[in-house]
Amino acid sequence: MSTTTISERREHLRSIGVTASCALLGVAAGVISHQEVGQTPEAATDGVGLAIVLIAILIQYVLVKVSGLYGEDEFGIKHYLFISFMIFAFWFVTWGILLTEAYLS
Numbered sequence: 001m002s003t004t005t006i007s008e009r010r011e012h013l014r015s016i017g018v019t020a021s022c023a024l025l026g027v028a029a030g031v032i033s034h035q036e037v038g039q040t041p042e043a044a045t046d047g048v049g050l051a052i053v054l055i056a057i058l059i060q061y062v063l064v065k066v067s068g069l070y071g072e073d074e075f076g077i078k079h080y081l082f083i084s085f086m087i088f089a090f091w092f093v094t095w096g097i098l099l100t101e102a103y104l105s
Helices: 002-037 047-067 077-104
Strands: none
Touching: 002 047, 002 077, 047 077
16 A cells, blocks of 8 residues: 555656656747747747757756656657647747737737
8 A cells, every 4th residue: 555655656746847847948948939039020930949949858858868757668659749748838838928928018
């Protein structure tokens, strides 16, 4: 009984850690994209912003592997897709808000 509780707690803390780091990297990538590309009307179609989010995704993969949160057999395609989607979603929303902020004021 106690090993099940410890395992569930470890799994929960691991998922919180991965989700939080994905969110932070996604927001950071959005802010960096905004700083690098600027606020011109052509900014949303610039490839630099997309390159920044791809670099953030690769950094997260490395962080997860180096931290040892997952064993070799535990980290599968589902985790890759989750990390990619979370970072992309936070980047997209953050950069979108920053791009439209100048036009709303």
